[in-house]
Amino acid sequence: NAGVTQTPKFQVLKTGQSMTLQCAQDMNHEYMSWYRQDPGMGLRLIHYSVGAGITDQGEVPNGYNVSRSTTEDFPLRLLSAAPSQTSVYFCASSKQGPETPLHFGNGTRLTVT
Amino acid sequence: GNSVTQMEGPVTLSEEAFLTINCTYTATGYPSLFWYVQYPGEGLQLLLKATKADDKGSNKGFEATYRKETTSFHLEKGSVQVSDSAVYFCAPKAAGNKLTFGGGTRVLVKP
Numbered sequence: 525n526a527g528v529t530q531t532p533k534f535q536v537l538k539t540g541q542s543m544t545l546q547c548a549q550d551m552n553h554e555y556m557s558w559y560r561q562d563p564g565m566g567l568r569l570i571h572y573s574v575g576a577g578i579t580d581q582g583e584v585p586n587g588y589n590v591s592r593s594t595t596e597d598f599p600l601r602l603l604s605a606a607p608s609q610t611s612v613y614f615c616a617s618s619k620q621g622p623e624t625p626l627h628f629g630n631g632t633r634l635t636v637t
Numbered sequence: 638g639n640s641v642t643q644m645e646g647p648v649t650l651s652e653e654a655f656l657t658i659n660c661t662y663t664a665t666g667y668p669s670l671f672w673y674v675q676y677p678g679e680g681l682q683l684l685l686k687a688t689k690a691d692d693k694g695s696n697k698g699f700e701a702t703y704r705k706e707t708t709s710f711h712l713e714k715g716s717v718q719v720s721d722s723a724v725y726f727c728a729p730k731a732a733g734n735k736l737t738f739g740g741g742t743r744v745l746v747k748p
Contacts, residue, residue, distance in 0.1 A: 528680075555734045564645065566726065566740040567681075574734065582735070614680055618734060622669050623688045626736055628680035 526550050530615050530629035537605040537636045545600040545632050547615030553627070554620045556598040557582070558590065560611040561631075567614065573598055574620065605636045639664040641739035643727050649745045650717055658712040658742045660701075660727030668729035670694075670703055670710040671736065675724045684712075684725070717746045 531546045549556065557572035569582030573592040587609060589601040598617075602609060612633050616626040643660045650656060662670070669688045673681040685694035690705035701712045710727055724743050728736040 557735075559738075564740060566641075567738040569735060572735065616681075620734060622730055622734075623686070624734075625671060625683040625686060626681075628673075628682070630678075630680045 528615055528617055528627050528629035530613075530632050532632060533630070535632060535634050537602075537634065539606060539636060541605050542601070542603050543605065545602075545613055545615075545634075547598045547600065547629060548596050549598075549615075549617040549627070550596065551617065551619075551627065552595060553617035554595070556592065556615065556617045557626070558588070558598070558600045559614045559616065560584065561614060562611050570600065570613075602634075605634075607636045610634060610636045639668070639729050639731050639735075639737035641727050641729065641737055643725075643739035644742050645740055646743040647745050648742060649747065652719060652746055652748050653716045654746075656712075656714045656717045656721070656744065658725055658727075658744070660710045660712065660739060662708050662710065662727070662729045662737075664708075664729045664731055664737075666731070667705065668731050670701070671728045671730060672699070672701055672710070672712050673726040673728060673738075675726065675741070677723070681726060717744075719746050719748050722746045 558570040559567040571590040573579045615629045671686045672684040674684045685696040687694040687703035724741045
């Protein structure tokens with residue numbers, strides 16, 4: 525059982541470049557989300573989705589786009605990378621419900637120069 | 638919105654010492670409460686949870702009790718090991734599945 529799979533593990537971009545961070549889960553979870561982790565700031569929610577075709581903004585959505593065409597996949601797009609987007613990105617998923625825990629991928633470390 | 642306050646650390650301990658990490662939160666209603674652990678180079682893993690007042694979550698020797706009256710969920714372990722060195726995150730879960738994370742507490746256990 526793969527759980528939540530993120531690719532790539534590492535990425536270096538130049539300012540202005542675009543890229544897509546991939547996230548896939550095989551647990552049939554309705555809820556998927558993207559967080560960024562920065563030193564001293566914990567994890568901040570970027571975007572989330574409660575099901576295929578439904579997405580919504582989190583705490584820090586600017587500069588990022590998402591889509592949810594299938595239950596399994598939830599890619600995160602950076603349209604024009606900026607140095608402020610240097611961070612570690614985590615995808616997480618869960619079943620719907622207040623008691624269900626999030627399952628995390630192993631993260632993508634992104635550096636924008 | 639929800640918020641979490643936890644000590645940033647680092648907390649440095651000797652092996653077999655007692656560990657406490659304080660966590661207080663603000664949330665609408667009565668959220669479920671979670672502790673997650675992050676080992677170096679990895680994603681977050683669920684450590685334990687509690688879903689209603691006075692519930693005690695426990696796992697791997699760690700415990701935390703849901704205290705509604707003080708809106709707290711402090712994490713404790715009676716005897717830490719070097720392998721417990723990690724970053725620990727407290728997180729309430731409100732309606733709508735969103736978890737709110739604290740800044741994390743780095744724990745370093747020395748042999």
